[in-house]
Amino acid sequence: MNAHRFLESNRGLWDEWADIHARSAWYDLESVRRGACKLRSYEVDEVGEVAGRSLLHLQCQLGTDTVSWARRGATVTGVDFSPRAVAVARQLAADTEVDAHFVCSDILTLPAVLTGTFDLVYTSRGVLGWLPDLTRWAQVVAHFLAPGGVFYVTDIHPIAEVLDSSASELRVSRPYFPRTEPVGYPVQGSYVDRDAQVATEVEYLWPHSVAELITAVAGAGLVIEFFHEFPWLDRPWPFLHEQEGLGWVLPPGGQGELPLFFSLRAGKPTAGDDR
Numbered sequence: 148m149n150a151h152r153f154l155e156s157n158r159g160l161w162d163e164w165a166d167i168h169a170r171s172a173w174y175d176l177e178s179v180r181r182g183a184c185k186l187r188s189y190e191v192d193e194v195g196e197v198a199g200r201s202l203l204h205l206q207c208q209l210g211t212d213t214v215s216w217a218r219r220g221a222t223v224t225g226v227d228f229s230p231r232a233v234a235v236a237r238q239l240a241a242d243t244e245v246d247a248h249f250v251c252s253d254i255l256t257l258p259a260v261l262t263g264t265f266d267l268v269y270t271s272r273g274v275l276g277w278l279p280d281l282t283r284w285a286q287v288v289a290h291f292l293a294p295g296g297v298f299y300v301t302d303i304h305p306i307a308e309v310l311d312s313s314a315s316e317l318r319v320s321r322p323y324f325p326r327t328e329p330v331g332y333p334v335q336g337s338y339v340d341r342d343a344q345v346a347t348e349v350e351y352l353w354p355h356s357v358a359e360l361i362t363a364v365a366g367a368g369l370v371i372e373f374f375h376e377f378p379w380l381d382r383p384w385p386f387l388h389e390q391e392g393l394g395w396v397l398p399p400g401g402q403g404e405l406p407l408f409f410s411l412r413a414g415k416p417t418a419g420d421d422r
Contacts, residue, residue, distance in 0.1 A: 150279035153329050153351040154228070154253060157277060160347040161229035164337050165209065169235045173339035174209055176235075180242050184218065185211040187301075190271065193375070193410055194299050197221040200266040203291050205254050206274045210236025210247065217245045221267070224248045226257060255283050257291070264293040271301045272381060273338075276308060276352040279329065281359055285367035294417040298369055301410040304376060305357050315385045317397070322354045329353045338382060360411070369413035376406035 168174050198220025204213045207225030209232055217223045225247060227233050233251040240247040252260050268288050278284050288298050311320035329351035336343035364371060379394040380387060387395035
């Protein structure tokens with residue numbers, strides 16, 4: 148499967164979204180310039196201490212999280228395939244006087260343009276569906292991770308991804324099991340502003356199952372330390388109920404439960420580690 152044309156279309160979409168997101172209250176870049184941290188408390192706890200460590204942030208988009216990790220003492224490099232998003236991220240780092248390096252590249256071909264290894268590789272929130280090949284993605288992560296280093300990903304749970312995010316009631320409308328061809332969905336503005344004017348008409352997303360994710364990470368030689376599941380989402384889908392301090396959850400009163408978000412942490416063994 149040649150994913151190039153789908154990736155190029157998605158790149159154009161993210162270029163359009165970059166300007167919309169940079170102006171949005173959702174990302175609130177002005178608050179970041181004033182010192183706000185966009186990281187969630189659970190991921191700060193699960194990633195652990197970053198001061199004095201090198202961190203590679205994959206699919207960094209506008210760089211808000213990249214800047215936040217740098218403020219916590221990490222030496223950061225952010226990567227995104229959208230030239231416009233990388234330009235916004237570089238300006239944000241300059242505005243905040245944060246020492247951050249940014250690279251514009253597709254993740255799956257990143258080894259061709261970036262050298263070195265990192266103590267931490269991090270990626271988060273809305274990342275997996277844009278990747279056509281999790282096996283290759285995990286190999287790239289392992290390639291850049293130094294022995295003894297940590298990989299951390301937190302994202303929408305693959306189970307939640309099967310739900311219709313535009314419906315007013317809980318409805319399964321998307322595939323769960325992996326496939327080589329992406330699924331095209333009509334673009335309606337952006338997830339931060341449904342009324343925004345966007346020229347790109349279709350977004351292309353690849354379904355990924357939990358099994359595929361865990362198998363890809365383990366197959367790349369990383370040792371999984373945990374896989375956590377959470378009952379909340381970080382965005383206001385219409386059928387969810389906002390719960391202060393958590394985000395958006397299934398409506399109260401029902402007996403059903405679903406995982407809506409997850410986190411995974413894995414380590415790269417050091418030489419002689421026979422785990």
